[in-house]
């Protein structure tokens with residue numbers, strides 16, 4: 001319970017560049033700077049995927065960053081939100097159809113928020129991240145449902161079935 | 174003799190906004206070998222420019238090679254095509270191009286300085302630098318309509334004129350900017366702890382710079398007087414009071430100071446541009462198709478940028494070759510790392526202000 005409270009108050013972001021032109025990355029840096037000040041939402045930019053809640057992705061996914069992107073996504077703990085920033089990350093942008101790119105982040109990992117623009121303006125990036133915070137809240141609620149218990153029950157019944165089968169087998173039927 | 178330890182730095186790292194990977198072999202905190210991998214962001218722009226896009230559109234595509242020096246790339250391509258087709262560009266357009274390219278240089282240099290401060294642990298200085306950088310971004314938005322990725326130059330001129338109201342506001346804001354930049358320069362120059370952190374770290378000697386062909390601020394910081402603005406007249410820089418900044422220490426501190434002084438010089442140039450702005454058209458009509466070959470050198474914020482264009486009377490170019498400043502600086506980076514303390518690596522990497530999007534294209 002406590003952890004969820006912290007998560008709401010201080011979400012950490014992880015920023016990965018999958019082949020963008022640096023335009024959108026610089027705008028993210030500007031967001032963390034004093035004029036736009038994303039940190040007032042309690043957001044901190046840290047490089048560690050194991051401690052992050054929000055993944056900001058910029059750029060069309062190139063062949064070599066693809067594996068890293070998927071790995072970073074897998075390493076982040078649940079609940080997590082992915083924000084695609086800029087025309088490139090949304091659909092491939094001007095790089096759409098070039099031989100080394102994969103046209104948009106949603107071809108590889110699920111994306112929750114799309115921020116348009118080339119380069120995406122800091123205002124719209126902030127809007128996107130605030131939207132991501134709402135989604136994070138919702139996902140957290142979903143997490144509290146008792147997935148675990150259901151699965152345990154199913155497992156126990158399967159075990160019963162298995163035992164039944166073995167018993168019958170030994171009985172020679 | 175210590176044990177050899179392999180330390181990977183990147184491709185995803187806090188100090189790096191872009192994916193680049195160094196693999197360091199260290200021995201007692203000293204680096205004995207290093208392996209550099211820069212190809213993560215390769216998108217295939219050159220190929221696309223030769224197959225997918227028409228020559229009129231390529232200027233807008235090459236701007237997307239790098240968001241920080243977008244105007245330099247467009248300018249280089251546009252100048253190359255203009256020379257190929259023998260187009261006479263109006264003087265007013267040339268002045269407007271200087272205006273935008275110097276604004277771009279200021280914002281890029283301030284970003285580099287702020288980033289260097291952050292990596293060295295001076296969070297407060299980083300914030301100050303970024304607050305002042307926002308002023309430049311506002312100016313860019315006023316002049317061109319977008320903060321980053323403004324498609325300003327086009328073949329035959331520029332896309333947007335400067336109105337008198339914008340000019341007035343530009344002058345006022347430039348005055349504030351100049352005060353702020355002078356203050357920042359003072360801090361970077363005289364702060365006691367910064368001097369201790371950066372002086373004598375990552376020294377490039379003049380001979381090394383000459384031999385390994387260093388370009389841009391790192392070259393000028395180690396006493397090599399090379400600047401394309403001085404050597405190749407793609408824009409009338411000499412008319413607006415350009416002066417070259419050269420220092421001879423060659424360490425991280427000197428590289429930072431070269432950037433700071435260039436920023437001040439750029440602001441002075443901007444005032445001169447506004448004062449001497451000629452009247453007239455901003456664009457001429459372009460007819461015909463490019464035929465033949467030409468090359469152009471341009472001083473991007475990070476150093477010399479080289480473009481080679483070849484056309485054969487078709488809508489699509491036959492060959493486009495881009496050679497970027499960071500590519501020229503990678504050999505010296507590698508040379509520098511061997512024998513250095515591992516703790517200095519982030520500062521030295523960032524002091525080169527590497528741009529991997531340019532390098533891998």
Ligand code: SF4
Nearest residue numbers: 020023086087088118
């Ligand atoms: S959307 Fe535009 S500014 Fe952003 S990474 Fe793509 S090309 Fe660069």
